[in-house]
Amino acid sequence: MKSVNLTNKQARQFILLKQGLMGQHKFIKEKGVCDYIKQAGCIQFDPIDVCGKNAELVLQSRVEGFSKDMLYKLLYKDRRLIDYLDKNMAIFNIEDWKYFSRLRASYNEYGRSMDEINDVSDEIKSIIKEKGFASSKDINLNEKVDWAWNPTTLSRAALETMYFRGELIIHHKKGTIKQYAIASEHIADEILNASDPNLTEDEHQSWRVLRRIGAVGMLWNKPSDALLGIDGLKAANRKIIFQRLFQEGKIIEITIGNIPDSFYCLPEDRPIIDRVLSDNEFKCRTEFIAPLDNMLWDRKLIKVIFGFDYKWEIYTPVLQRKYGHYVLPVLSGDRFIGRIEIVNDKKLNQLIVKNFWFEDDIAFHDRFAESIYDCIKRFSKFNNCEEIKLGCKIG
Numbered sequence: 001m002k003s004v005n006l007t008n009k010q011a012r013q014f015i016l017l018k019q020g021l022m023g024q025h026k027f028i029k030e031k032g033v034c035d036y037i038k039q040a041g042c043i044q045f046d047p048i049d050v051c052g053k054n055a056e057l058v059l060q061s062r063v064e065g066f067s068k069d070m071l072y073k074l075l076y077k078d079r080r081l082i083d084y085l086d087k088n089m090a091i092f093n094i095e096d097w098k099y100f101s102r103l104r105a106s107y108n109e110y111g112r113s114m115d116e117i118n119d120v121s122d123e124i125k126s127i128i129k130e131k132g133f134a135s136s137k138d139i140n141l142n143e144k145v146d147w148a149w150n151p152t153t154l155s156r157a158a159l160e161t162m163y164f165r166g167e168l169i170i171h172h173k174k175g176t177i178k179q180y181a182i183a184s185e186h187i188a189d190e191i192l193n194a195s196d197p198n199l200t201e202d203e204h205q206s207w208r209v210l211r212r213i214g215a216v217g218m219l220w221n222k223p224s225d226a227l228l229g230i231d232g233l234k235a236a237n238r239k240i241i242f243q244r245l246f247q248e249g250k251i252i253e254i255t256i257g258n259i260p261d262s263f264y265c266l267p268e269d270r271p272i273i274d275r276v277l278s279d280n281e282f283k284c285r286t287e288f289i290a291p292l293d294n295m296l297w298d299r300k301l302i303k304v305i306f307g308f309d310y311k312w313e314i315y316t317p318v319l320q321r322k323y324g325h326y327v328l329p330v331l332s333g334d335r336f337i338g339r340i341e342i343v344n345d346k347k348l349n350q351l352i353v354k355n356f357w358f359e360d361d362i363a364f365h366d367r368f369a370e371s372i373y374d375c376i377k378r379f380s381k382f383n384n385c386e387e388i389k390l391g392c393k394i395g
Contacts, residue, residue, distance in 0.1 A: 059071060097194070132171075133171035141153060216298055289336075337368055340353065
């Protein structure tokens with residue numbers, strides 16, 4: 001199959017159009033949330049909430065009319081979405097539950113403190129059935145057991161293991177506290193017990209590689225955070241999978257300008273390629289991008305294609321930080337023009353803009369000021385803030 005040749009600008013436009021971050025909004029309200037997550041496979045969940053949780057930040061930049069309660073409703077009331085393991089902890093469409101049956105089975109076969117957990121699992125199910133849902137605080141099993149990095153209570157270890165096994169799901173969350181429920185009471189049997197469409201581990205890995213290519217827009221055959229969570233995917237079989245997918249016509253090869261590496265996208269995205277090959281002008285939008293946004297999963301790829309070097313510095317010691325604790329990339333048109341540090345002060349109901357940094361190669365700062373301020377206003381509404389406090393000059 002013949003490769004597609006794109007300029008660097010066209011490659012940027014392709015990724016952004018695919019992501020719904022350029023041109024007219026293609027993801028609208030609740031349907032748009034589900035449509036985007038279906039396209040992306042999953043969005044990564046992280047509980048830290050400085051100016052919105054990561055999953056909420058991903059959606060606010062793409063989905064017109066998005067609100068935080070919209071995601072909560074789709075997860076815990078309508079149950080069209082579910083939170084479970086994919087790329088680390090993630091949110092995906094409930095119809096994809098069947099693809100992770102081998103992962104759930106693996107948690108039945110091995111894990112820490114299995115004997116202790118198996119001994120109390122029936123008791124925990126009885127408590128949850130009686131109450132409807134329960135957190136670790138409701139399960140009075142406080143003996144310490146071996147767990148992850150540090151010992152934890154048997155209550156927590158058992159609930160999390162039963163959740164990983166698929167016996168329990170998250171009923172809802174109150175802040176960061178998870179309330180668990182019996183999976184069979186909230187997921188239809190035809191979904192809960194559906195057979196895995198992938199018959200072999202090789203088929204499963206190939207499916208997940210395709211899923212991650214679709215999540216970013218394009219990927220190359222290199223080690224990448226975009227491939228996190230695909231168990232057993234080593235360099236040798238990753239190479240085989242990419243080669244086979246290309247030979248079978250399940251991915252399209254893309255070359256970009258003078259970049260020596262090959263990139264790959266999904267065949268269903270060929271219409272987007274045709275758009276960028278025939279049209280140079282698309283509606284310019286300015287958006288604040290989540291730290292763990294799907295398009296940033298492969299940061300080396302983003303650096304090569306966009307010339308943007310981003311590191312999430314939340315776990316970087318203060319004195320070693322170049323920017324700040326929780327900094328969002330700022331996208332305008334087909335370029336990352338800067339970074340913004342924003343805090344949602346829930347006590348004061350105030351959105352505080354602490355810092356803004358333009359990229360070194362971005363000139364005409366004043367030209368971007370209006371679109372950035374407009375984005376701040378939208379972001380304030382997204383965070384339900386009544387007031388905006390600017391702690392820095394923009395432009």
